[in-house]
Amino acid sequence: MPAPYDISVPVFDAMLGNLSTLLERGAAHATARNFDPQALLDARLSPDMFALTRQVQICCDAAKFGVARLAGVEAPKFDDSERTFDELRGRIEKTRAFIRSVPRAALDGAESRRVEVPVRTQTYAFDGTTFLMRWALPNFYFHLVTAYDLLRHNGVEIGKRDYLGTVPQLG
Numbered sequence: 421m422p423a424p425y426d427i428s429v430p431v432f433d434a435m436l437g438n439l440s441t442l443l444e445r446g447a448a449h450a451t452a453r454n455f456d457p458q459a460l461l462d463a464r465l466s467p468d469m470f471a472l473t474r475q476v477q478i479c480c481d482a483a484k485f486g487v488a489r490l491a492g493v494e495a496p497k498f499d500d501s502e503r504t505f506d507e508l509r510g511r512i513e514k515t516r517a518f519i520r521s522v523p524r525a526a527l528d529g530a531e532s533r534r535v536e537v538p539v540r541t542q543t544y545a546f547d548g549t550t551f552l553m554r555w556a557l558p559n560f561y562f563h564l565v566t567a568y569d570l571l572r573h574n575g576v577e578i579g580k581r582d583y584l585g586t587v588p589q590l591g
Contacts, residue, residue: 421531421549423524423527423528424490424527424530424531424548424549424552425524425527425528425530427552427557428486428487428490428519428527428552428556428557429487429519429520429522429524429527431557432483432486432487432515432516432519432560433516433519433520434585435560435561435564435585436479436480436483436512436515436516437512437516437585438582438583438584438585439476439479439512439564439567439568440509440512440513441582441585442567442568442571442576442578442582442583443476443505443508443509443512443567443571444505444509445571445576445577445578445582446460446472446505446571446574446576447505447506449571449575449576449577453575457504457505459574460472460570460571460574460576461473461503461504461505461508463570463573463574464570465566465569465570465573469566470566471570472567472570472571473502473503473508474500475563475566475567475570476502476508476511476512476563476567477498477500477502477508477511478559478563479560479563479564479567480498480511480512480514480515481498482556482559482560482563483515483519483560484496484498484515484518484519485537485556486551486552486556486557486559486560487518487519487522487527488518488522489535489536489537489551489556490527490530490533490535490548490551490552490556491522491526491527491530492526492530492533493522493526495518496514496518498511498514498515529548530548530552531547531548531549532547532548532549533547533548534546534547534548535547535548535551537551537555565583568583
């Protein structure tokens, strides 16, 4: 299995960059069609699901807490106060800066490190591999694809290539 660093930091970083581009496209879509961007930011797929703004916030949290917990470091606190596309893109950049600041060596041995995740009234405990593969990455991708789906469902002209971005290839 690849090292925890290799399947966390560069993956989160690249996909958050793609998310920032998707949000930029959403803002441009609202401007081009002359409607309030808040309509996109407040969009939901279902009444019981979070709106686009919250999906982006949670996606960022999944990345920052994922890396922080694997590295055994404190994650930065964000206020969840973003209300515009630019503010959300700023949060993405703060998240990317944090995860890039965590040295590779901090994730050495993370496979067997105990990781605890408090959720409401209980705490889940995992080894590092299980946490990354069965909790952090799935949560990250759930909120990322939901943000993509909200933009796409509301007419933003994006597709799979926009979601995936530039994928490194053997060359």
